[in-house]
Amino acid sequence: MIRAQVTPCWNPPSAEETSGHVTVLMRIRLGRDGGVTGLPAVSRTTGLTTVNGAYANALAGSVRRAILRCAPLKLPAELYEAWADVELNFDPRDIG
Amino acid sequence: MRKSLAPAVLLLCLMAGRPALAEGPLHVDITQGVASPLLIAIPDLLTGPIAGVGEGTDAGTALAEVVRADLLSTGLYHLLGVEGRYSASTETGLAPFARAGAQALVLGRVRPAGNDLLSYDCALYDVFGARIEASQRITVPVAQWRRAAHRCADLVFSATTGDPGHFDTRLLVVAQKGEAPGQAVRLVSMDYDGANPSDLTQGRELVAMPRYAPGSRRILYLSFDDGRAVLVLANLDTGQMASLKLPEGVPSAARFSPDGRSVIFSLARDGDADIYLLDLASGTTRQLTSAPGADTSPCFAPDGASIVFESDRSGQPQIYRMAPDGSDQMRISFGKGAHASPAWSPQGDLIAFTQIDGDRLRIGIMKPDGSKERIITDGARDEDPSWGVSGRALMFQRTVSGAALPAIWMTDLTGKVVRRIATPWSASEPAWSGKRP
Numbered sequence: 001m002i003r004a005q006v007t008p009c010w011n012p013p014s015a016e017e018t019s020g021h022v023t024v025l026m027r028i029r030l031g032r033d034g035g036v037t038g039l040p041a042v043s044r045t046t047g048l049t050t051v052n053g054a055y056a057n058a059l060a061g062s063v064r065r066a067i068l069r070c071a072p073l074k075l076p077a078e079l080y081e082a083w084a085d086v087e088l089n090f091d092p093r094d095i096g
Numbered sequence: 097m098r099k100s101l102a103p104a105v106l107l108l109c110l111m112a113g114r115p116a117l118a119e120g121p122l123h124v125d126i127t128q129g130v131a132s133p134l135l136i137a138i139p140d141l142l143t144g145p146i147a148g149v150g151e152g153t154d155a156g157t158a159l160a161e162v163v164r165a166d167l168l169s170t171g172l173y174h175l176l177g178v179e180g181r182y183s184a185s186t187e188t189g190l191a192p193f194a195r196a197g198a199q200a201l202v203l204g205r206v207r208p209a210g211n212d213l214l215s216y217d218c219a220l221y222d223v224f225g226a227r228i229e230a231s232q233r234i235t236v237p238v239a240q241w242r243r244a245a246h247r248c249a250d251l252v253f254s255a256t257t258g259d260p261g262h263f264d265t266r267l268l269v270v271a272q273k274g275e276a277p278g279q280a281v282r283l284v285s286m287d288y289d290g291a292n293p294s295d296l297t298q299g300r301e302l303v304a305m306p307r308y309a310p311g312s313r314r315i316l317y318l319s320f321d322d323g324r325a326v327l328v329l330a331n332l333d334t335g336q337m338a339s340l341k342l343p344e345g346v347p348s349a350a351r352f353s354p355d356g357r358s359v360i361f362s363l364a365r366d367g368d369a370d371i372y373l374l375d376l377a378s379g380t381t382r383q384l385t386s387a388p389g390a391d392t393s394p395c396f397a398p399d400g401a402s403i404v405f406e407s408d409r410s411g412q413p414q415i416y417r418m419a420p421d422g423s424d425q426m427r428i429s430f431g432k433g434a435h436a437s438p439a440w441s442p443q444g445d446l447i448a449f450t451q452i453d454g455d456r457l458r459i460g461i462m463k464p465d466g467s468k469e470r471i472i473t474d475g476a477r478d479e480d481p482s483w484g485v486s487g488r489a490l491m492f493q494r495t496v497s498g499a500a501l502p503a504i505w506m507t508d509l510t511g512k513v514v515r516r517i518a519t520p521w522s523a524s525e526p527a528w529s530g531k532r533p
Binding site (some may be wrong): 002003004007008010011012013014016017019027039041052054055056057058059061062064066068069070079082083085086087088089090091092093095096 | 119123124130134172200227255258444445
């Protein structure tokens with residue numbers, strides 16, 4: 001449900017051979033209206049190498065834009081407790 | 097019954113593959129996205145005319161036009177027009193751009209900075225996050241105002257793609273101002289987009305195969321003085337020029353090593369061409385290939401650990417790879433037709449080449465082991481690829497069907513975004529510089 005809403009908003013930078021496999025984990029808090037509370041922050045980046053720092057930054061920027069662009073998320077109000085605190089793991093592995 | 101089940105089902109949907117009773121935040125994996133151009137707005141921030149900037153247009157408009165042209169030429173951005181006039185002297189709200197769907201916004205404020213300088217405050221905004229992602233104050237001589245815009249575009253490009261931008265760069269070409277082939281040939285350098293051309297040679301001698309050293313201030317080219325070919329090394333800052341001392345023979349296809357300290361080239365003698373390496377400091381040369389057949393067009397990998405070159409030892413030109421000392425030579429091109437003029441990308445991940453298929457020449461790219469070959473241009477005669485420092489664009493020479501003389505074209509790696517570099521004369525053999533200092 002969250003994935004279906006965020007996926008179309010994510011426009012990752014195109015990867016190259018040297019980009020490696022970087023993933024970005026973002027933790028966000030959502031209000032009852034589905035809006036993001038505060039600014040989304042990167043909580044973990046994996047796959048960093050000595051040569052892909054700039055790509056990883058661009059990837060993190062695309063992730064931040066995706067979340068903000070998609071908000072407010074449309075989620076069932078009766079389950080707010082379950083989605084108030086979300087960890088989104090952005091992994092470009094299936095992007096063609 | 098149905099009603100009481102619904103929340104549980106929804107909860108399962110939310111969890112998507114995670115044990116339903118896990119502690120902590122809800123974890124969601126996003127592994128797909130939409131690889132589409134970034135929606136970007138680059139409005140004119142009006143500031144009034146500045147003498148020497150643009151041609152009578154508002155200076156803010158003149159610079160914004162260059163930034164837009166730079167970014168659009170990569171195929172990675174989709175430009176959004178937003179109604180309204182914006183001024184450099186007032187705050188620009190993000191709301192209209194967010195409503196238009198822009199994900200990124202570039203605001204550039206230009207003003208005279210005294211002493212014939214101008215300053216350009218370039219900022220990239222994340223429209224939805226309402227924050228600045230990258231910004232820079234760029235100060236240049238007024239006469240070089242286009243460079244300020246190119247550097248702003250470089251900032252935006254590197255912040256959004258992770259690769260260095262290729263906009264504040266120069267392009268070296270062999271220009272021909274006359275009609276008949278071989279007439280009034282000069283070496284001309286210009287901005288990558290064709291602006292600000294300047295002649296480096298005066299047309300007295302034939303010149304060919306120019307190359308930049310890493311950066312943009314030293315060049316190499318072949319000069320035919322009295323019919324004899326010499327390799328000339330020129331420093332564009334000091335104006336110093338020197339012919340390189342080489343062993344007996346006809347040199348061609350010279351390039352710098354990635355550290356700029358050596359020159360690798362092909363030398364023909366007794367009907368056989370081989371690859372040589374010249375150490376610039378000591379002047380010593382070393383022969384790297386000796387197989388029968390013409391070995392030419394050598395190019396180092398950016399890490400200096402391998403060399404690619406072209407050889408017809410198999411009967412037709414193909415691309416080979418070897419260690420920097422000439423050992424471990426092996427053929428890597430096995431696609432359709434012959435393969436020539438290999439050029440290693442600045443990121444090291446691809447090799448561009450000219451594919452020769454019958455009388456048709458086209459530009460292709462492949463991985464450094466020769467796999468994943470892809471032909472990306474579709475002209476009648478496309479040759480001599482040269483990489484931009486971004487590793488995401490190539491310049492090449494195109495002779496349109498029926499035309500006698502070529503021009504320089506630029507393409508992205510998909511081949512979908514192709515355009516001619518505007519020059520008032522015909523041009524060939526492009527060499528694209530690294531970043532300008």
